[in-house]
Amino acid sequence: MSLMRRRIAAFGPFTPSPILALRDMDVSSTKTSEADPASTIAPYATGLMGVNQPVNMIFKDSLWWSLGILALIVLSVRLLEIGWSKLRHVSAMSRTADEQGYWKMSQWSWMPTLKKHLVYAPFWRKRHNREIRLSSALNIGTLPSRLHSVILALYLLSNIIYMFYLDWSQPNGYALAAEIRGRSGTLAVVNMVPLIILAGRNNPLIPLLKVSFDTYNLLHRWMGRMVVLEALIHTIAWLYVQVAAAGWSSVSEKMIHESFIASGFGGTIALVILFFLSLSPVRHAFYETFLNVHIILAFIIFLTTLIHCASASIPGGLPQLPYMIAIFLLWFFERLARMFRLAYNNWSSRRGFTEAEIEALPGDCSRVTMHLPRYLDVAPGTHAYIRFMGINSWENHPFSIAWVEHHPDDPDRTLETEKSHSNAALHNGTTSVSFIIGAQTGFTRQLFDRASRAGTSSIRVRAAMEGPYAGHHSLDSYGHAVLFAGSTGITHQLSYLKPLIQGFNDGTIATRRITLIWVMRDTEALEWVRPWMDEVLRMPRRREVLNIRLFVTRPKNSKEIVSGSNTVQMFPGRPSISTIMQREVEQQVGAMAVTVCGPGALADDVRQAVRQVQSIDNVVDFIEESFTW
Structure with missing residues (x-):
């Protein structure tokens, strides 16, 4: 004093x-x-x-000043990270998996310890994103x-x-x-x-x-x-x-x-x-x-x-x-x-207002596709706030964007035949943005119930989308990406698959191995993303880079657990996250990014597994997508 x-x-x-x-x-x-x-x-x-x-x-x-200095410190760290990832991206994108060994090793001996005990560490033991419940209602x-x-x-x-x-x-x-x-x-x-x-x-x-x-x-x-x-x-x-x-x-x-x-x-x-x-x-x-x-x-x-x-x-x-x-x-x-x-995204003098197509799916989920009246650039890993006319119109909630499709102004022109014209046509066209929304209570339950009353057909209502937000975690510089998803968390991870595989085919990214682990309650969840996953599985050279492992925790019938191929495998029960991480590290290609989107318990298990594999012999970065409220 x-x-x-x-x-x-x-x-x-x-x-x-x-x-x-x-x-x-x-x-x-x-x-x-x-x-x-x-x-x-x-x-x-x-x-x-x-x-x-x-x-x-x-x-x-x-x-x-203290808050400003803290922001400057974070900014300096981020600028160093951006510069390092750009250097890694440029030097590794033309290399094969075996030639990315330099980026697999940690260049600073103190970095794994810092990640393990401070940056990725929960406040106490392993619990971080799993909610603390006093009862089922509290x-x-x-x-x-x-x-x-x-x-x-x-x-x-x-x-x-x-x-x-x-x-x-x-x-x-x-x-x-x-x-x-x-x-x-x-x-x-x-x-x-x-x-x-x-x-x-x-x-x-x-x-x-x-x-x-x-x-x-x-x-x-x-x-x-x-x-x-x-x-x-x-x-x-x-x-x-x-x-x-x-x-x-x-x-x-x-x-x-x-x-x-x-x-x-x-x-x-x-x-x-x-x-x-x-x-x-x-x-x-x-x-x-x-x-x-x-x-x-x-x-x-x-x-x-x-x-x-x-x-x-x-x-x-x-x-x-x-x-x-x-x-x-x-x-x-x-x-x-x-x-x-809101006004820019959802209204065009030529095409009017945004319309949403809502479809009720098995497992109490709604598939929502927002047909925007203009082109909108949407990066992987983003989310948006959406609202619907007639369904608690004053409320808007954030949801991860699962899929994006751009529709050219002139549909007769394609990227393959006239690429320059098609790029211009895409930017003058429209964009459709899709979400998977699990029915909980309140707004999401009302949305599902309204779609369910339509039977097998989907319904269309006027809607609005605010965003996209976030999307600042790029995986393009990593030789190895491991994506964990729990239930509807597949929406966040799915948004990365198509751009990563396309980048691999075009030779513009460093990624040479992608592993998707999706934990679901039953196989009904496959219907949520079937049209988009089918498109991913049909992409050229997909088998060279993408491995999918599906874990069904409560299968209704053992005959449902069928592995389609060596690159798409299905297992009953819950996964051993630590075992999966150890196996991925043994097969690591260059620097590895591990992302998770799902229930808090899954996110905490993945965080713990990433901390366990931190070593001078590997670079493993952890990214968690969560909406705590």
């Missing part, structure tokens, strides 16, 4: 605050002040009396990874230090309360800036840092909790002084007649309500309702805080007013970006 005080003193000379001035009062003036409550209490209930604003600004800069969420835990701990600890670095020797408790009020209010608003940035789907940090929205959502939740705590401290500190100065009746009077106090109380109440609604058991039990209420309450919080900062008796409003204006602009432009993407 003494070191921090010396650093703050070195920040530069500033006018002593009323707190410091109070120390210089002589004994007689102190006695007079104690005899007059108006002079020792009331001045500290409003304005900046007792607020140590210079120190508040130092901590504001410290908080933003879910309290997931555990963060070890790296996420370190980042969160540093963030929370810094806020606690900034919050409670106060002049505890202050003889006037009401002056100390004013200092606490100023510090907590400043930190609450300062934390709202990164809070709103990380909440947006169009967060520019996602493509820049190549960090998933899932990670930002984790940080967003913890930042929100810190804002609630600081806002509560801010309100309680004011109440303590105000009640001591004029009683509880003055509180209600100020709330009725002063917009400054009313807006502050309103914002705090909205924050507390939002906090209790966002608790994991409540959020998971009523998630769709929570989403809509969350947006409404967030708007109320930003609006009341803006009014609170602008309506202060201080000329020009509170010093935090510019931050609130920035927050409102960030929130507004992010919403505007969503509206623009």
Whole structure:
């Protein structure tokens, strides 16, 4: 603490605050002040009396700089990774499998240890993405990874230090309360800036840092909790002084007649309500309702805080007013970006609006194909938010994109006959984007039920798609790709197959071996992707690069378990993930990427298996696709 005080003193000379001035009062003036409550209490209930604003600004800069430095560190790491993968891609794409040995070996002896014990490590043992359930109805969420835990701990600890670095020797408790009020209010608003940035789907940090929205959502939740705590401290500190100065009746009077106090109380109440609604058991039990209420309450919080900062008796409003204006602009432009993407993707003056074709499939799943009225470039591994007219139209949910087809403007021209004309025709044509959506509760169940009522035929409804998002994990530079899928997680992995095989045929990627492991409950799941998988299996040279292993955990009949060929094999029961990984490492080609999309238990098993095979003798990178909520 003494070191921090010396650093703050070195920040530069500033006018002593009323707190410091109070120390210089002589004994007689102190006695007079104690005899007059108006002079020792009331001045500290409003304005900046007792607020140590210079120190508040130092901590504001410290908080933003710490987050900015963290972003710069991640950006530097990402730039190095991108440069390294580009070098690997260019040098390996013309090499055979046997000639990629250099990229198979780790070039830094410390990297496997770092991956095993920090980057890929769960917070405790092996559990990370598997939900923690108190009962069949109560879910309290997931555990963060070890790296996420370190980042969160540093963030929370810094806020606690900034919050409670106060002049505890202050003889006037009401002056100390004013200092606490100023510090907590400043930190609450300062934390709202990164809070709103990380909440947006169009967060520019996602493509820049190549960090998933899932990670930002984790940080967003913890930042929100810190804002609630600081806002509560801010309100309680004011109440303590105000009640001591004029009683509880003055509180209600100020709330009725002063917009400054009313807006502050309103914002705090909205924050507390939002906090209790966002608790994991409540959020998971009523998630769709929570989403809509969350947006409404967030708007109320930003609006009341803006009014609170602008309506202060201080000329020009509170010093935090510019931050609130920035927050409102960030929130507004992010919403505007969503509206623009919706309008651009789903409407064309020539072709009208997007239509969705919905088909009910065995296993309580819906196959949805969105026929967009324009061309849209969709990378593998992306997801999109979709909504349907007449099926909870106000709701939109993220789903992995399974398949993409581009339809040329002139269908008579083909890539084989007139490639240049066909490329132009494709970009002037339309795009169809397909999803597999498992029926759970709420929106997804209503979607399946509506399609089921149509019998064997599909239904068409007007719809809208926002996206695509993510897709920043390219597998093109890896000689070996292992794709794990559980149930409907096949949608994410399927999106990689066609581009990888096509790239292998064209000689434009380094991949020489692809292994797809799909864990399903019964063989009915094969119907979900049959038309797309048939197209993949008919691709030229597919047998040279692709191996598929299907594991049916609950087969209805043993005769269903039939292996079509050596490259497409089917097994009963659950797979041994560690055994599969050991076998793949023994046959590894160049650098290996292991991706997983599926239930939390499967993702945790794959993560554990990847950690076990980390060694100086191989390069194995792990990529997890998840939507934690």
